[in-house]
Amino acid sequence: xxxxxxxxxxxxxxxxxxxxxxxxxxxxxxxxxxxxxxxxxxxxxxxxxxxxxxxxxxxxxxxxxxxxxxxxxxxxxxxxxxxxxxxxxxxxxxxxxxxxxxxxxxxxxxxxxxxxxxxxxxxxxxxxxxxxxxxxxxxxxxxxxxxxxxxx
Amino acid sequence: xxxxxxxxxxxxxxxxxxxxxxxxxxxxxxxxxxxxxxxxxxxxxxxxxxxxxxxxxxxxxxxxxxxxxxxxxxxxxxxxxxxxxxxxxxxxxxxxxxxxxxxxxxxxxxxxxxxxxxxxxxxxxxxxxxxxxxxxxxxxxxxxxxxxxxxxxxxxxxxxxxxxxxxxxxxxxxxxxxxxxxxxxxxxxxxxxxxxxxxxxxxxxxxxxxxx
Numbered sequence: 001x002x003x004x005x006x007x008x009x010x011x012x013x014x015x016x017x018x019x020x021x022x023x024x025x026x027x028x029x030x031x032x033x034x035x036x037x038x039x040x041x042x043x044x045x046x047x048x049x050x051x052x053x054x055x056x057x058x059x060x061x062x063x064x065x066x067x068x069x070x071x072x073x074x075x076x077x078x079x080x081x082x083x084x085x086x087x088x089x090x091x092x093x094x095x096x097x098x099x100x101x102x103x104x105x106x107x108x109x110x111x112x113x114x115x116x117x118x119x120x121x122x123x124x125x126x127x128x129x130x131x132x133x134x135x136x137x138x139x140x141x142x143x144x145x146x147x148x149x150x151x152x
Numbered sequence: 153x154x155x156x157x158x159x160x161x162x163x164x165x166x167x168x169x170x171x172x173x174x175x176x177x178x179x180x181x182x183x184x185x186x187x188x189x190x191x192x193x194x195x196x197x198x199x200x201x202x203x204x205x206x207x208x209x210x211x212x213x214x215x216x217x218x219x220x221x222x223x224x225x226x227x228x229x230x231x232x233x234x235x236x237x238x239x240x241x242x243x244x245x246x247x248x249x250x251x252x253x254x255x256x257x258x259x260x261x262x263x264x265x266x267x268x269x270x271x272x273x274x275x276x277x278x279x280x281x282x283x284x285x286x287x288x289x290x291x292x293x294x295x296x297x298x299x300x301x302x303x304x305x306x307x308x309x310x311x312x313x314x315x316x317x318x319x320x321x322x323x324x325x326x327x328x329x330x331x332x333x334x335x336x337x338x339x340x341x342x343x344x345x346x347x348x349x350x351x352x353x354x355x356x357x358x359x360x361x362x363x364x
Contacts, residue, residue, distance in 0.1 A: 017163065023170035027177060034181035048297040052304035053187045057331070062186065067293075116186055121294030125216075125287045128296070129362045136196045145297055146188040 035059065043068035043083050044076075048121040050147035061113045063101040063140075065094065067127055068120030080120075080127040091127075094134040118146040189300055191358070209273055210280045212241040216299060218290040231298050238306035242281045242354065244268035249277025254352040265314055265353055278310070278354045286361040303358060310354045315346070323350055 045068050056062050066083035069076035081088045084097045102110050115135055119128055135143065214234070215223040222229050224237055245266030251257040263277045275281035283303055287296055311323035319326075329335065330343050 016167065020163065020166035020170050023167055023174055027170055027174045030174065030177045030181065034177070048294040050189055050297055050301040050304075052189060052301050052308055054190045055185050055187045055331075057185075059186075064186075114190070116188065119293045119297075121292065121297070123293045124289060125291040125293055125296045125362065126289030128293055129287075129289070132193055136193050139196070141193040141195065142190070143193055144186075144188040144190045145300070146186060147297060147301075149187065 039064075039066075039083075039086055041066065041071065041083070042086075042088055043070055043081050044073075044120050044122070045118055046121055047118065047146050047148045049150040050145075051150050053147055053149060054144070056114060056116060056144060058112070060105060061109060062116050063098060063113060064116045064118060064146075065097070065131060066118045067123050067131070069122065076122060080123040082127070082131065091130045091134060094131055095138050098135070098138045098140050112142075113140065114142040114144050115140050116144050116146050189297065189304060191300070194359075206280075206282055207276075209246075210275050210282055212238060212275070212281065212283045213286070214283065214299060214303075215286045216288065216291045216295055218288040220292055220295040222299070231295075231302060234299055234302035235306045235309070238283060238303055239309055240268060241275055241283075242268075242278050242306060243310055244271055244274040244281070245277060246270050246272050246274055247276035249279045252279065252352050254348060265317070267313075279352075279357070282357045282359055284359045284361060289362070300358075304356075307354060307356050311350050314353060315350050318350075319346055323347070326350075 043066050045066055067080055068083075070078060070081050070088070073081075082091060082094070083089065084093060089097070098115070102113065105113065117128060117131065132143065135141070213223075213225055217223070222231060222234070224234065229237065243266050245263035245268050248260040248262055251260050260277070266278065268274070285299065285303070308324060315321055315323040315326060326343060326347055330340070330347060333340060335343070
């Protein structure tokens with residue numbers, strides 16, 4: 001068994017002193033290039049695809065409304081649900097949601113706010129129209145229908 | 153006094169800590185930028201408002217029914233046909249348009265930039281051409297977006313063509329350059345002005361009607 005006990009010689013240990021630096025660099029890259037995931041999805045959300053899209057740059061001027069069947073609803077039997085912030089809400093709650101979102105930004109920027117409707121492609125236009133009607137009531141007229149870029 | 157050797161700090165676990173942070177950020181953040189089709193909703197109208205009278209030939213009627221079938225001007229079509237038909241309709245230029253406030257016009261003039269067939273049965277002018285999109289409550293949202301996208305593509309095509317003829321740059325490029333805002337103020341001002349002109353010449357007029 002002397003084979004195992006034999007001491008290896010001349011093998012210098014690899015210097016790992018720069019490893020933290022590399023990892024920190026990666027860390028900073030991800031911290032800068034990404035944004036925090038602020039909500040957990042309670043509805044199914046497979047976005048329709050489109051080509052004529054516009055990017056929404058100013059995150060804080062965007063109010064997001066999710067529309068789709070509930071996640072636990074197999075086969076979409078119970079119809080579309082509307083998610084505002086972190087919970088499922090009714091159409092009538094949209095108004096309040098818009099008012100609350102408006103409060104968070106300075107008054108002079110409120111006119112630039114956009115409502116982003118993230119609708120599941122299986123959801124029905126009726127639900128979206130109900131939301132749009134509410135948005136018109138509170139004069140939130142800028143709307144963006146969220147899509148994913150189409151593979152061309 | 154003899155200086156004491158300070159013991160070396162073991163930095164071996166530094167990498168572990170950094171990895172932990174890295175993984176935390178990878179999990180809790182997203183990379184994607186939100187993008188989509190932008191539309192402006194019409195303002196809320198008072199109850200007894202006078203409805204504007206629009207000639208039937210200036211209306212391009214698109215209907216999507218509850219089974220996601222597409223009916224354009226009373227004929228069946230597929231989604232891929234929408235763009236071409238919409239372009240032909242908007243760009244027809246068969247008569248005089250509404251006066252354009254941006255050009256200080258008092259009377260409507262003919263569309264000098266249109267390349268359409270000038271069919272008297274189709275639209276008069278791009279600023280009179282209304283695309284009416286009628287949907288049912290049960291129409292699928294995916295289909296609705298597809299059609300909206302095609303209509304948007306028709307306008308983009310026409311605006312691109314016009315911008316190419318007038319300024320030698322496509323409209324999409326102009327909009328992108330404006331959003332980047334890297335040029336000097338004078339160039340930016342010119343760019344904004346040009347975009348405004350193109351938009352005035354091909355305004356996006358989409359009327360949405362929902363039936364229950």
